Amino acid sequence: MSTTQKELRGASRWALSLNAVLVYAFFYAPIALLVLYSFSDDDLVGRWGGFTLDWYRAFGQNDEVQNALGVSVRVAIISTLISVVLGTMAALALERFRFRGQRVFDALLYLPVIVPDVTMAVMMLLFFTQGISLLDSIFGIQLSKGIATVALSHIAFSISFVSIVVRARLSGMNEKLEEAAQDLYASKWQTFRHITLPLIAPGVIGGGLLALTLSLDDVVITQFVAGPGSTTLPVYVFGLIRRGVSPLINAVSVVMLAASILLVLLSSLAQRARGGQAT
Amino acid sequence: MGEENEAGDVASSADAAVTITGVTKRFGDVVAVDNVNLEIADGEFFAMLGPSGCGKTTTLRMIAGLEFPTEGSLKIFGDEVGTLPPNKRPVNTVFQNYALFPHMNVLDNVAFGLKMQGASKSEAASAASEMISLVQLGGMEKRKPSQLSGGQQQRVALARALVNKPKVLLLDEPLGALDLKLRQEMQTELKSLQRELGVSFVFVTHDQEEALTMSDRIAVMHEGKLLQVGSAEELYDRPVNRFVADFIGQTNLIDATVADADMIVLANGTKIMAPNPHLAGTKVAMSLRPESISIGASDDIPEEFQATSLQGEVSNVVYLGHSHVYTVEVDWMPLEVRTNATPTSQVYKPGSQVAIWWDRRSDWVVPDEGFSS
Secondary structure, three states: OHHHHHHHHHHHHHHHHHHHHHHHHHHHHHHHHHHHHOOEOOOOOOOOOOEOOHHHHHHHHOHHHHHHHHHHHHHHHHHHHHHHHHHHHHHHHHHHOOOOOHHHHHHHHOHHHHOOHHHHHHHHHHHHHHHHHHHHHHHOOOOOOOHHHHHHHHHHHHHHHHHHHHHHHHHOOOOHHHHHHHHOOOOHHHHHHHHHHHHHHHHHHHHHHHHHHHHHHOOHHHHHHOOOOOOOHHHHHHHHHHHOOOOHHHHHHHHHHHHHHHHHHHHHHHHHOOHHHOO | OOOOOOHHHOOOOOOOOEEEEEEEEEEOOEEEEEEEEEEEOOOOEEEEEOOOOOOHHHHHHHHHOOOOOOEEEEEEOOEEOOOOOHHHOOEEEEEOOEOOOOOOOHHHHHHHHHHHOOOOHHHHHHHHHHHHHHOOOOOOOOOOHHHOOHHHHHHHHHHHHHOOOOOEEEEEOOOOOOOHHHHHHHHHHHHHHHHHHOOEEEEEEOOHHHHHHHOOEEEEEEOOEEEEEEOHHHHHHOOOOHHHHHHOOOOEEEEEEEOOOOEEEEOOOOEEEOOOOOOOOOEEEEEEOHHHEEEEEOOOOOHHHHHHEEEEEEEEEEEOOOEEEEEEEOOOOEEEEEEEOOOOOOOOOOOOEEEEEEOOOOEEEEEOOOOOO
């Protein structure tokens, strides 16, 4: 009996290992292919023509790519900074205060996480179109879609993610610590600066890096609300595909992939840092 | 003696450390603290005692400024502090579970209050180190709270509060997280620290033994009401009602009806001598401490105790080394009797018919209101 059990266990272990290998292959084979072909010296995207760094060189020299990259970075930094501040404030309000309609606020804050990108994009487009024409008709202010509208849209969805991450950190923090600080003559602001902020910093940094990643990666919403001159890198890549594919796409994609992985890694490291000390 | 407003009768003196007058705290519909009047003297070790949810912690938090009273006045050394935020009050708190700042080392924790008050870095550090030595943690300055034992964390919490030279030190269940042995050590240490500093300690606990051991005076609270304030002896010997009698120490509470100023009638019709201030016919309870009762053979009752005796049957006896604890069934209820055990003392086996008696000065009649826990 014990032999059959052992055999069974051996068999299931083998099957599980195979499963794991297949799953990982499914995940990572495309990535491996992408990276591999980004070094391929051939004008066709999927044909190996020997090793080259030309595509990365092209990435560095192509003005359109550089412009798009610049827009991406600017939008990402602006939207991250603003959404970190607003998201942290929202998290503090929801976690530390009790007020009328709190549950509704709570649910509404997380809406952008579940609303489909396309829906969000259409909403944003409608909002900006209406808003811009309203401003024009009332105040005579002439605005058009551009970096500002892209950044605003990114802020709109990033706030939710930031506040989720910061709240998780806040809820793990002992509120008594803030009371203790006030008991020890700290004002509200000093309490926040010396006690709350250092203790939730990993969450704030983690949330910020998440916002940065989301902003750098977004295609759908950005494409709807971007105007001339505010094309971000992912939107540019998307456009490249429609115009005819060149292996340049591979190189750009690899760079974006690397940046994303790096940010997510940093984000999870930041959230883990001092993880045991929140109480 | 009145009930909850007993302390309010005390004339308000200007040099009282804390004066609480008619303070009520409501959380929505819940009344956490109900019209409390209380005066805590300067230099006093004062305990607030009661079961959880009795309002003792809320009262402490109102003194600290972490909660504001819904009604009433709260003064610290004569100054009204009712709605002053905690950072504007000359009091400091030792929190339950200490609430040490986990991202700061011991020195920074202790120096925090001084820095917030505007002391220079070096001033704060030297005062903090001095206080750290006083609580016997010299050499631990650079450690993080997570690297300290429970007892050490407790000392840091004490040092962190005391370094600010508060006019009143508030302690919220300060010893709750420590094990028994350490708790007893810290009790003695807290008491001597308080004597040394001469500062009022106001200290919240649900542990009556802790309150009895350490405090000059104790306030017993229940369901938001202040039931009685007094010394340990006063609370133990002259409780104002059933709840206090039952909550402080162990006691037999025997239901009775008042016959006249000297006599009460028990449930089985037995008349017992018990001087009391109540009207004839009032429902009362007689509190009789187990150690005040003597036990003997049925026909053995000394003459002077005839009017304060009962007949019964031993149903259980437990030997505790220094004493025997009997359960004696009288007609309608079991009573606990505790006698000193000496090699010569007579032991009554379960089933024995016995008489129990007591000195009439050791029974105590309380109104049958209030609550039994």
